[in-house]
Amino acid sequence: MTDLILHHYKTSPFAEKIRRVLAFKQLPWQSVNIPPIAPKPDVEALTGGYRKTPILQIGADIYCDTALICDVLEHRQPTPSLSPSSHKGLARVLAQWADTTLFGTAMAYNFQPDGAAQLFGQAPPGFAQAFADDRAKMGGIAPRLRVSDATTAYKSYLRRLATMLEDQAFLVGNTPCLADFAAYAPLWFTRVNVPSTAGILDATPGVLAWMDRMAAFAQEEAGRMKSADAIAVAAAATPIPLADEVFQDDHGIPLGSQVRVHAESFGLEATEGELVAATRMHLTLRRVDARAGTVHVHFPRIGYVLRKV
Structure with missing residues:
Protein backbone atom coordinates (compact mmCIF):
# COMPACT_ATOMS: atom_id res chain seq x y z
CA MET A 1 0.00 0.00 0.00
CA THR A 2 1.30 3.44 -0.89
CA ASP A 3 2.09 5.92 1.88
CA LEU A 4 0.98 8.92 -0.22
CA ILE A 5 -2.44 10.11 0.96
CA LEU A 6 -4.13 12.94 -0.93
CA HIS A 7 -6.92 14.80 0.86
CA HIS A 8 -9.03 16.38 -1.89
CA TYR A 9 -12.41 16.65 -3.55
CA LYS A 10 -13.38 15.98 -7.15
CA THR A 11 -13.98 19.50 -8.46
CA SER A 12 -11.01 21.24 -6.80
CA PRO A 13 -8.71 22.70 -9.48
CA PHE A 14 -5.66 22.60 -7.22
CA ALA A 15 -6.41 18.96 -6.41
CA GLU A 16 -6.62 18.30 -10.15
CA LYS A 17 -3.16 19.84 -10.50
CA ILE A 18 -1.72 17.30 -8.05
CA ARG A 19 -3.74 14.39 -9.43
CA ARG A 20 -2.16 15.05 -12.84
CA VAL A 21 1.33 15.33 -11.34
CA LEU A 22 0.85 11.98 -9.58
CA ALA A 23 -0.25 10.46 -12.88
CA PHE A 24 2.70 12.04 -14.74
CA LYS A 25 5.09 10.49 -12.24
CA GLN A 26 3.09 7.25 -12.01
CA LEU A 27 3.04 7.48 -8.23
CA PRO A 28 0.30 5.42 -6.55
CA TRP A 29 -1.76 7.25 -3.94
CA GLN A 30 -4.58 6.81 -1.49
CA SER A 31 -7.61 9.09 -1.76
CA VAL A 32 -9.40 10.80 1.12
CA ASN A 33 -12.46 12.79 0.09
CA ILE A 34 -12.89 16.00 2.09
CA PRO A 35 -15.67 18.61 2.20
CA PRO A 36 -15.35 21.57 -0.19
CA ILE A 37 -16.35 24.03 2.54
CA ALA A 38 -15.97 24.38 6.31
CA PRO A 39 -16.30 22.83 8.78
CA LYS A 40 -13.43 20.45 8.09
CA PRO A 41 -12.60 18.99 11.52
CA ASP A 42 -10.66 16.01 10.16
CA VAL A 43 -8.49 18.23 7.95
CA GLU A 44 -7.82 20.61 10.82
CA ALA A 45 -6.87 17.69 13.10
CA LEU A 46 -3.94 17.18 10.74
CA THR A 47 -3.10 20.78 9.81
CA GLY A 48 -4.09 22.70 12.93
CA GLY A 49 -6.06 25.28 10.99
CA TYR A 50 -4.99 25.34 7.35
CA ARG A 51 -7.90 24.13 5.26
CA LYS A 52 -7.15 24.80 1.60
CA THR A 53 -7.39 21.86 -0.80
CA PRO A 54 -5.51 19.62 -1.30
CA ILE A 55 -3.13 18.47 1.40
CA LEU A 56 -0.67 15.60 1.04
CA GLN A 57 -0.10 13.28 3.98
CA ILE A 58 2.84 10.94 4.37
CA GLY A 59 2.44 9.27 7.76
CA ALA A 60 2.70 12.04 10.36
CA ASP A 61 3.98 14.63 7.87
CA ILE A 62 1.41 17.00 6.39
CA TYR A 63 2.31 19.06 3.31
CA CYS A 64 0.31 22.20 2.57
CA ASP A 65 0.09 24.11 -0.73
CA THR A 66 0.52 22.54 -4.15
CA ALA A 67 3.82 24.33 -4.77
CA LEU A 68 5.37 22.45 -1.86
CA ILE A 69 3.54 19.22 -2.70
CA CYS A 70 5.08 19.31 -6.18
CA ASP A 71 8.54 19.66 -4.64
CA VAL A 72 7.86 16.71 -2.33
CA LEU A 73 6.73 14.52 -5.22
CA GLU A 74 9.74 15.61 -7.29
CA HIS A 75 12.03 14.54 -4.44
CA ARG A 76 10.13 11.27 -4.04
CA GLN A 77 10.49 10.42 -7.74
CA PRO A 78 12.90 12.70 -9.66
CA THR A 79 12.03 11.26 -13.08
CA PRO A 80 10.17 12.28 -15.09
CA SER A 81 11.15 15.70 -13.81
CA LEU A 82 8.88 18.70 -13.21
CA SER A 83 11.82 21.08 -13.60
CA PRO A 84 13.35 21.58 -17.06
CA SER A 85 17.12 21.53 -16.74
CA SER A 86 17.65 24.77 -18.65
CA HIS A 87 14.60 26.76 -17.49
CA ALA A 216 -3.57 12.15 -21.13
CA PHE A 217 -1.68 11.96 -17.83
CA ALA A 218 -4.41 9.99 -16.09
CA GLN A 219 -4.34 7.51 -13.24
CA GLU A 220 -6.89 6.26 -10.74
CA GLU A 221 -6.16 6.29 -7.04
CA ALA A 222 -4.71 3.10 -5.61
CA GLY A 223 -7.40 3.01 -2.93
CA ARG A 224 -9.75 5.08 -0.83
CA MET A 225 -9.61 5.85 2.86
CA LYS A 226 -11.92 7.47 5.35
CA SER A 227 -10.58 10.64 6.90
CA ALA A 228 -10.68 9.04 10.36
CA ASP A 229 -8.41 6.27 9.08
CA ALA A 230 -5.95 8.82 7.70
CA ILE A 231 -5.86 10.50 11.11
CA ALA A 232 -5.17 7.10 12.66
CA VAL A 233 -2.25 6.66 10.23
CA ALA A 234 -0.79 9.95 11.47
CA ALA A 235 -1.32 8.99 15.11
CA ALA A 236 0.51 5.69 14.62
CA ALA A 237 3.44 7.27 12.77
CA THR A 238 6.42 9.43 13.71
CA PRO A 239 7.33 12.47 11.63
CA ILE A 240 10.14 11.90 9.15
CA PRO A 241 13.48 13.14 10.61
CA LEU A 242 14.16 16.64 9.35
CA ALA A 243 16.88 17.06 6.75
CA ASP A 244 20.06 18.76 7.89
CA GLU A 245 19.34 22.05 6.08
CA VAL A 246 20.60 25.51 6.94
CA PHE A 247 18.33 27.55 9.22
CA GLN A 248 17.42 30.71 7.34
CA ASP A 249 16.29 33.34 9.83
CA ASP A 250 14.58 36.20 8.02
CA HIS A 251 12.19 37.03 10.87
CA GLY A 252 14.27 37.08 14.05
CA ILE A 253 12.30 34.06 15.30
CA PRO A 254 14.51 31.26 16.68
CA LEU A 255 13.79 27.58 16.24
CA GLY A 256 11.70 26.24 19.09
CA SER A 257 9.46 29.31 19.16
CA GLN A 258 5.69 29.05 19.13
CA VAL A 259 4.57 30.53 15.83
CA ARG A 260 1.61 30.94 13.52
CA VAL A 261 1.73 30.43 9.74
CA HIS A 262 -0.98 31.45 7.30
CA ALA A 263 -1.30 32.30 3.61
CA GLU A 264 -0.62 35.85 2.48
CA SER A 265 -4.02 36.42 0.87
CA PHE A 266 -6.41 33.51 0.30
CA GLY A 267 -6.84 30.97 3.08
CA LEU A 268 -6.08 33.06 6.12
CA GLU A 269 -6.71 30.36 8.73
CA ALA A 270 -3.50 30.00 10.73
CA THR A 271 -1.67 26.91 11.90
CA GLU A 272 0.04 27.26 15.26
CA GLY A 273 2.94 25.13 16.49
CA GLU A 274 6.61 24.94 17.35
CA LEU A 275 8.94 26.14 14.62
CA VAL A 276 11.31 23.24 14.00
CA ALA A 277 12.64 24.15 10.53
CA ALA A 278 12.95 27.31 8.46
CA THR A 279 15.00 26.66 5.35
CA ARG A 280 15.44 28.50 2.09
CA MET A 281 12.31 26.84 0.67
CA HIS A 282 10.00 25.79 3.47
CA LEU A 283 8.78 26.11 7.07
CA THR A 284 7.95 23.21 9.38
CA LEU A 285 5.83 23.34 12.52
CA ARG A 286 5.58 20.59 15.12
CA ARG A 287 2.16 20.33 16.72
CA VAL A 288 0.27 17.86 18.87
CA ASP A 289 -3.37 17.00 18.24
CA ALA A 290 -5.61 14.92 20.47
CA ARG A 291 -6.54 12.67 17.54
CA ALA A 292 -3.57 12.85 15.15
CA GLY A 293 -0.80 12.85 17.73
CA THR A 294 2.50 14.59 16.99
CA VAL A 295 2.68 15.80 13.41
CA HIS A 296 4.94 18.01 11.32
CA VAL A 297 3.05 20.50 9.17
CA HIS A 298 5.07 21.86 6.25
CA PHE A 299 4.55 25.08 4.26
CA PRO A 300 6.42 26.74 1.41
CA ARG A 301 8.02 30.04 2.38
CA ILE A 302 6.75 31.93 -0.66
CA GLY A 303 3.14 32.97 -0.22
CA TYR A 304 3.02 32.42 3.54
CA VAL A 305 3.34 34.65 6.59
CA LEU A 306 5.33 33.61 9.68
CA ARG A 307 4.61 35.30 13.02
CA LYS A 308 5.68 34.59 16.58
CA VAL A 309 2.83 33.83 18.98
Whole structure:
Protein backbone atom coordinates (compact mmCIF):
# COMPACT_ATOMS: atom_id res chain seq x y z
CA MET A 1 0.00 0.00 0.00
CA THR A 2 1.30 3.44 -0.89
CA ASP A 3 2.09 5.92 1.88
CA LEU A 4 0.98 8.92 -0.22
CA ILE A 5 -2.44 10.11 0.96
CA LEU A 6 -4.13 12.94 -0.93
CA HIS A 7 -6.92 14.80 0.86
CA HIS A 8 -9.03 16.38 -1.89
CA TYR A 9 -12.41 16.65 -3.55
CA LYS A 10 -13.38 15.98 -7.15
CA THR A 11 -13.98 19.50 -8.46
CA SER A 12 -11.01 21.24 -6.80
CA PRO A 13 -8.71 22.70 -9.48
CA PHE A 14 -5.66 22.60 -7.22
CA ALA A 15 -6.41 18.96 -6.41
CA GLU A 16 -6.62 18.30 -10.15
CA LYS A 17 -3.16 19.84 -10.50
CA ILE A 18 -1.72 17.30 -8.05
CA ARG A 19 -3.74 14.39 -9.43
CA ARG A 20 -2.16 15.05 -12.84
CA VAL A 21 1.33 15.33 -11.34
CA LEU A 22 0.85 11.98 -9.58
CA ALA A 23 -0.25 10.46 -12.88
CA PHE A 24 2.70 12.04 -14.74
CA LYS A 25 5.09 10.49 -12.24
CA GLN A 26 3.09 7.25 -12.01
CA LEU A 27 3.04 7.48 -8.23
CA PRO A 28 0.30 5.42 -6.55
CA TRP A 29 -1.76 7.25 -3.94
CA GLN A 30 -4.58 6.81 -1.49
CA SER A 31 -7.61 9.09 -1.76
CA VAL A 32 -9.40 10.80 1.12
CA ASN A 33 -12.46 12.79 0.09
CA ILE A 34 -12.89 16.00 2.09
CA PRO A 35 -15.67 18.61 2.20
CA PRO A 36 -15.35 21.57 -0.19
CA ILE A 37 -16.35 24.03 2.54
CA ALA A 38 -15.97 24.38 6.31
CA PRO A 39 -16.30 22.83 8.78
CA LYS A 40 -13.43 20.45 8.09
CA PRO A 41 -12.60 18.99 11.52
CA ASP A 42 -10.66 16.01 10.16
CA VAL A 43 -8.49 18.23 7.95
CA GLU A 44 -7.82 20.61 10.82
CA ALA A 45 -6.87 17.69 13.10
CA LEU A 46 -3.94 17.18 10.74
CA THR A 47 -3.10 20.78 9.81
CA GLY A 48 -4.09 22.70 12.93
CA GLY A 49 -6.06 25.28 10.99
CA TYR A 50 -4.99 25.34 7.35
CA ARG A 51 -7.90 24.13 5.26
CA LYS A 52 -7.15 24.80 1.60
CA THR A 53 -7.39 21.86 -0.80
CA PRO A 54 -5.51 19.62 -1.30
CA ILE A 55 -3.13 18.47 1.40
CA LEU A 56 -0.67 15.60 1.04
CA GLN A 57 -0.10 13.28 3.98
CA ILE A 58 2.84 10.94 4.37
CA GLY A 59 2.44 9.27 7.76
CA ALA A 60 2.70 12.04 10.36
CA ASP A 61 3.98 14.63 7.87
CA ILE A 62 1.41 17.00 6.39
CA TYR A 63 2.31 19.06 3.31
CA CYS A 64 0.31 22.20 2.57
CA ASP A 65 0.09 24.11 -0.73
CA THR A 66 0.52 22.54 -4.15
CA ALA A 67 3.82 24.33 -4.77
CA LEU A 68 5.37 22.45 -1.86
CA ILE A 69 3.54 19.22 -2.70
CA CYS A 70 5.08 19.31 -6.18
CA ASP A 71 8.54 19.66 -4.64
CA VAL A 72 7.86 16.71 -2.33
CA LEU A 73 6.73 14.52 -5.22
CA GLU A 74 9.74 15.61 -7.29
CA HIS A 75 12.03 14.54 -4.44
CA ARG A 76 10.13 11.27 -4.04
CA GLN A 77 10.49 10.42 -7.74
CA PRO A 78 12.90 12.70 -9.66
CA THR A 79 12.03 11.26 -13.08
CA PRO A 80 10.17 12.28 -15.09
CA SER A 81 11.15 15.70 -13.81
CA LEU A 82 8.88 18.70 -13.21
CA SER A 83 11.82 21.08 -13.60
CA PRO A 84 13.35 21.58 -17.06
CA SER A 85 17.12 21.53 -16.74
CA SER A 86 17.65 24.77 -18.65
CA HIS A 87 14.60 26.76 -17.49
CA LYS A 88 14.02 25.90 -13.83
CA GLY A 89 13.58 29.52 -12.78
CA LEU A 90 11.20 30.26 -15.65
CA ALA A 91 9.10 27.20 -14.84
CA ARG A 92 8.76 28.21 -11.18
CA VAL A 93 7.89 31.83 -11.92
CA LEU A 94 5.34 30.82 -14.54
CA ALA A 95 3.82 28.25 -12.17
CA GLN A 96 3.50 30.89 -9.45
CA TRP A 97 1.75 33.23 -11.90
CA ALA A 98 -0.62 30.42 -12.88
CA ASP A 99 -1.38 29.53 -9.25
CA THR A 100 -2.24 33.14 -8.41
CA THR A 101 -3.07 35.53 -11.24
CA LEU A 102 -4.32 33.05 -13.82
CA PHE A 103 -6.24 31.05 -11.21
CA GLY A 104 -7.94 34.12 -9.73
CA THR A 105 -8.90 35.43 -13.15
CA ALA A 106 -10.26 32.08 -14.33
CA MET A 107 -12.30 31.57 -11.16
CA ALA A 108 -13.84 35.04 -11.39
CA TYR A 109 -14.84 34.18 -14.95
CA ASN A 110 -16.02 30.65 -14.09
CA PHE A 111 -18.32 31.80 -11.31
CA GLN A 112 -20.36 34.14 -13.49
CA PRO A 113 -24.12 33.47 -13.17
CA ASP A 114 -24.28 30.80 -15.90
CA GLY A 115 -21.29 28.97 -14.50
CA ALA A 116 -22.52 29.12 -10.93
CA ALA A 117 -25.93 27.84 -12.00
CA GLN A 118 -24.28 24.87 -13.67
CA LEU A 119 -21.99 24.17 -10.72
CA PHE A 120 -24.68 24.33 -8.07
CA GLY A 121 -27.72 23.22 -10.06
CA GLN A 122 -27.80 19.80 -8.39
CA ALA A 123 -26.53 20.94 -5.00
CA PRO A 124 -28.69 20.89 -1.86
CA PRO A 125 -30.68 24.07 -1.09
CA GLY A 126 -28.49 26.74 0.44
CA PHE A 127 -25.18 25.17 -0.62
CA ALA A 128 -24.37 27.83 -3.22
CA GLN A 129 -24.69 30.59 -0.64
CA ALA A 130 -22.72 28.57 1.91
CA PHE A 131 -19.96 28.09 -0.67
CA ALA A 132 -19.88 31.81 -1.48
CA ASP A 133 -19.75 32.71 2.22
CA ASP A 134 -16.98 30.19 2.84
CA ARG A 135 -14.81 31.49 0.01
CA ALA A 136 -15.42 35.10 1.04
CA LYS A 137 -14.18 34.27 4.52
CA MET A 138 -11.11 32.50 3.16
CA GLY A 139 -10.35 35.41 0.86
CA GLY A 140 -10.03 38.02 3.56
CA ILE A 141 -9.63 41.44 1.99
CA ALA A 142 -8.35 40.19 -1.38
CA PRO A 143 -10.21 42.00 -4.20
CA ARG A 144 -12.14 39.96 -6.73
CA LEU A 145 -12.39 40.80 -10.42
CA ARG A 146 -15.74 41.63 -11.95
CA VAL A 147 -16.85 39.12 -14.58
CA SER A 148 -16.35 41.60 -17.42
CA ASP A 149 -12.79 42.40 -16.36
CA ALA A 150 -12.03 38.73 -15.72
CA THR A 151 -13.32 37.82 -19.20
CA THR A 152 -11.01 40.35 -20.84
CA ALA A 153 -7.99 39.23 -18.84
CA TYR A 154 -8.74 35.52 -19.30
CA LYS A 155 -8.87 35.93 -23.08
CA SER A 156 -5.51 37.70 -23.03
CA TYR A 157 -3.90 35.05 -20.85
CA LEU A 158 -5.19 32.28 -23.13
CA ARG A 159 -3.70 34.04 -26.15
CA ARG A 160 -0.37 34.34 -24.36
CA LEU A 161 -0.40 30.64 -23.51
CA ALA A 162 -1.25 29.88 -27.14
CA THR A 163 1.74 31.90 -28.28
CA MET A 164 4.00 29.91 -25.97
CA LEU A 165 2.67 26.68 -27.49
CA GLU A 166 3.12 27.64 -31.14
CA ASP A 167 6.48 25.90 -31.58
CA GLN A 168 6.54 23.44 -28.71
CA ALA A 169 4.28 20.85 -27.11
CA PHE A 170 4.33 22.32 -23.60
CA LEU A 171 4.81 25.73 -22.03
CA VAL A 172 8.56 25.61 -21.44
CA GLY A 173 9.63 23.04 -24.02
CA ASN A 174 8.62 19.66 -25.34
CA THR A 175 8.13 17.99 -21.97
CA PRO A 176 5.68 19.10 -19.25
CA CYS A 177 6.90 20.95 -16.19
CA LEU A 178 5.56 22.67 -13.07
CA ALA A 179 4.14 25.49 -15.18
CA ASP A 180 2.04 23.16 -17.31
CA PHE A 181 0.33 21.52 -14.35
CA ALA A 182 -0.30 24.85 -12.63
CA ALA A 183 -1.76 26.49 -15.74
CA TYR A 184 -3.79 23.43 -16.69
CA ALA A 185 -5.77 23.32 -13.44
CA PRO A 186 -7.93 26.48 -13.75
CA LEU A 187 -8.48 25.86 -17.47
CA TRP A 188 -9.55 22.29 -16.65
CA PHE A 189 -12.12 23.73 -14.25
CA THR A 190 -13.56 25.86 -17.05
CA ARG A 191 -13.64 23.02 -19.56
CA VAL A 192 -14.92 20.24 -17.31
CA ASN A 193 -16.95 21.84 -14.52
CA VAL A 194 -18.55 24.83 -16.26
CA PRO A 195 -18.87 23.76 -19.92
CA SER A 196 -21.60 26.37 -20.44
CA THR A 197 -18.87 29.04 -20.29
CA ALA A 198 -16.04 26.99 -21.83
CA GLY A 199 -16.52 28.59 -25.25
CA ILE A 200 -13.84 31.09 -24.24
CA LEU A 201 -11.29 28.33 -24.94
CA ASP A 202 -12.37 27.84 -28.55
CA ALA A 203 -10.47 30.89 -29.79
CA THR A 204 -7.17 29.21 -28.85
CA PRO A 205 -7.18 25.72 -30.41
CA GLY A 206 -3.51 25.35 -29.57
CA VAL A 207 -4.39 25.63 -25.91
CA LEU A 208 -7.13 23.03 -26.28
CA ALA A 209 -4.69 20.64 -27.94
CA TRP A 210 -2.22 21.21 -25.09
CA MET A 211 -5.00 20.53 -22.58
CA ASP A 212 -5.66 17.22 -24.31
CA ARG A 213 -1.97 16.33 -23.94
CA MET A 214 -2.13 17.20 -20.24
CA ALA A 215 -5.35 15.22 -19.76
CA ALA A 216 -3.57 12.15 -21.13
CA PHE A 217 -1.68 11.96 -17.83
CA ALA A 218 -4.41 9.99 -16.09
CA GLN A 219 -4.34 7.51 -13.24
CA GLU A 220 -6.89 6.26 -10.74
CA GLU A 221 -6.16 6.29 -7.04
CA ALA A 222 -4.71 3.10 -5.61
CA GLY A 223 -7.40 3.01 -2.93
CA ARG A 224 -9.75 5.08 -0.83
CA MET A 225 -9.61 5.85 2.86
CA LYS A 226 -11.92 7.47 5.35
CA SER A 227 -10.58 10.64 6.90
CA ALA A 228 -10.68 9.04 10.36
CA ASP A 229 -8.41 6.27 9.08
CA ALA A 230 -5.95 8.82 7.70
CA ILE A 231 -5.86 10.50 11.11
CA ALA A 232 -5.17 7.10 12.66
CA VAL A 233 -2.25 6.66 10.23
CA ALA A 234 -0.79 9.95 11.47
CA ALA A 235 -1.32 8.99 15.11
CA ALA A 236 0.51 5.69 14.62
CA ALA A 237 3.44 7.27 12.77
CA THR A 238 6.42 9.43 13.71
CA PRO A 239 7.33 12.47 11.63
CA ILE A 240 10.14 11.90 9.15
CA PRO A 241 13.48 13.14 10.61
CA LEU A 242 14.16 16.64 9.35
CA ALA A 243 16.88 17.06 6.75
CA ASP A 244 20.06 18.76 7.89
CA GLU A 245 19.34 22.05 6.08
CA VAL A 246 20.60 25.51 6.94
CA PHE A 247 18.33 27.55 9.22
CA GLN A 248 17.42 30.71 7.34
CA ASP A 249 16.29 33.34 9.83
CA ASP A 250 14.58 36.20 8.02
CA HIS A 251 12.19 37.03 10.87
CA GLY A 252 14.27 37.08 14.05
CA ILE A 253 12.30 34.06 15.30
CA PRO A 254 14.51 31.26 16.68
CA LEU A 255 13.79 27.58 16.24
CA GLY A 256 11.70 26.24 19.09
CA SER A 257 9.46 29.31 19.16
CA GLN A 258 5.69 29.05 19.13
CA VAL A 259 4.57 30.53 15.83
CA ARG A 260 1.61 30.94 13.52
CA VAL A 261 1.73 30.43 9.74
CA HIS A 262 -0.98 31.45 7.30
CA ALA A 263 -1.30 32.30 3.61
CA GLU A 264 -0.62 35.85 2.48
CA SER A 265 -4.02 36.42 0.87
CA PHE A 266 -6.41 33.51 0.30
CA GLY A 267 -6.84 30.97 3.08
CA LEU A 268 -6.08 33.06 6.12
CA GLU A 269 -6.71 30.36 8.73
CA ALA A 270 -3.50 30.00 10.73
CA THR A 271 -1.67 26.91 11.90
CA GLU A 272 0.04 27.26 15.26
CA GLY A 273 2.94 25.13 16.49
CA GLU A 274 6.61 24.94 17.35
CA LEU A 275 8.94 26.14 14.62
CA VAL A 276 11.31 23.24 14.00
CA ALA A 277 12.64 24.15 10.53
CA ALA A 278 12.95 27.31 8.46
CA THR A 279 15.00 26.66 5.35
CA ARG A 280 15.44 28.50 2.09
CA MET A 281 12.31 26.84 0.67
CA HIS A 282 10.00 25.79 3.47
CA LEU A 283 8.78 26.11 7.07
CA THR A 284 7.95 23.21 9.38
CA LEU A 285 5.83 23.34 12.52
CA ARG A 286 5.58 20.59 15.12
CA ARG A 287 2.16 20.33 16.72
CA VAL A 288 0.27 17.86 18.87
CA ASP A 289 -3.37 17.00 18.24
CA ALA A 290 -5.61 14.92 20.47
CA ARG A 291 -6.54 12.67 17.54
CA ALA A 292 -3.57 12.85 15.15
CA GLY A 293 -0.80 12.85 17.73
CA THR A 294 2.50 14.59 16.99
CA VAL A 295 2.68 15.80 13.41
CA HIS A 296 4.94 18.01 11.32
CA VAL A 297 3.05 20.50 9.17
CA HIS A 298 5.07 21.86 6.25
CA PHE A 299 4.55 25.08 4.26
CA PRO A 300 6.42 26.74 1.41
CA ARG A 301 8.02 30.04 2.38
CA ILE A 302 6.75 31.93 -0.66
CA GLY A 303 3.14 32.97 -0.22
CA TYR A 304 3.02 32.42 3.54
CA VAL A 305 3.34 34.65 6.59
CA LEU A 306 5.33 33.61 9.68
CA ARG A 307 4.61 35.30 13.02
CA LYS A 308 5.68 34.59 16.58
CA VAL A 309 2.83 33.83 18.98
